[in-house]
C-alpha cells in the first residue's frame with residue numbers, strides 16, 4: 001500500500017523512488033482511512049478532501065471530539081457532508097461517533113462555533129441529503145467515538161490509516177486499552193499537531209507560546225501516542241503547516257468552480273477564515289488539517305525525517321510543548337518540507353465534485 005511503501009523510504013520523496021507506472025498500479029485500490037477530527041473549519045475541509053478522493057481513499061469511519069467545536073454541530077456537519085457525497089457521488093456511507101473526552105485544557109468557547117455556522121450552509125442543506133442524515137443520525141447517535149476507532153481498526157481486513165486532525169485522546173485510549181492488538185493493524189497514524197522548531201499557538205495566561213493546541217488540549221494523550229514504538233506516525237507540526245496559509249487569493253479561486261457543491265462548501269468554510277490574515281499578519285489561518293489529510297491522499301506532497309518527540313505534560317509554562325528527544329526509537333516521522341503548489345492544486349481538483357446542475361432538490 002502507498003503509505004507502507006512510503007514509510008520505508010524515510011527521508012526521500014515518494015516521486016523520487018517510484019516510476020509513474022508502479023505508482024498508478026498501486027493506486028488502483030483505495031486505502032482504508034479513519035478520520036479522527038474535532039470539528040473546526042479545517043477539520044471539515046479535510047473531510048471534504050478525503051471524500052473528494054474516493055478513488056484513492058475510502059473513509060471507513062469518523063469520530064468527532066468536543067475540542068475545536070461543539071460536538072453536536074460537528075457531528076451533524078460530518079453526517080450532512082457524508083450524505084451529500086453518498087447521494088451525488090456514490091461515496092460509501094461510514095459510521096460516525098462522538099468521543100467521550102473532555103480537554104485537559106479546553107479551547108476557548110468563542111473559538112468553537114464554526115461547525116454551527118457550517119451546519120447552516122445552504123450547500124449541506126439540500127433537502128434530500130438532509131433527510132437522509134436526519135434518519136441516519138438517530139442510528140449513529142449512541143456510537144462512542146473511541147470504541148468505534150478501536151473496533152474499526154481491529155476488525156479491518158486491511159491495515160487502516162488513521163488521520164488525526166484533533167487531539168490524540170482517542171488514539172491514546174486505544175493504545176492504553178488494546179496495545180499492539182490495535183497498533184499492529186494501523187498502517188500509519190498521520191497527525192496534525194505540535195510545534196518543534198517554530199513557535200506554538202497557545203497564548204493562554206501562564207503559558208509561553210511554545211505549545212500547539214491539538215497537543216495542549218490533552219498533553220498526556222499526545223505523549224502516549226508519540227512515545228508508542230509500535231505505532232507508525234507521520235506528524236505535521238506547525239513547522240510544515242505554516243507553509244499553507246488560507247488567504248483571500250487562495251480562497252477566491254473557488255469562484256471558478258462554484259458549480260460544484262463541494263467547492264461551495266470548502267470555499268465558504270475558508271472564506272470565513274481570511275480575516276485572520278488582516279488581524280494577525282504574522283499568524284493567520286492555515287490549512288493545518290487539510291494538509292495532513294492531503295498527505296493521506298498523496299504522500300508525494302511531503303518529505304519526512306525520522307525525529308523522536310516528547311511532550312511536556314507538567315503544569316508549567318511549556319505545558320503541551322513538543323520537543324526533540326534523541327535515541328528513543330519512537331517510530332515517528334516529522335514532515336520536513338511540503339509541495340505547497342501541489343497541495344493547493346490537489347485541493348482545487350478534489351472539490352470539483354457534486355455538480356449542482358445534476359443535483360435535484
Ligand SMILES: [Ca+2]
Nearest residue numbers: 040043165166
Ligand atoms: Ca482540528
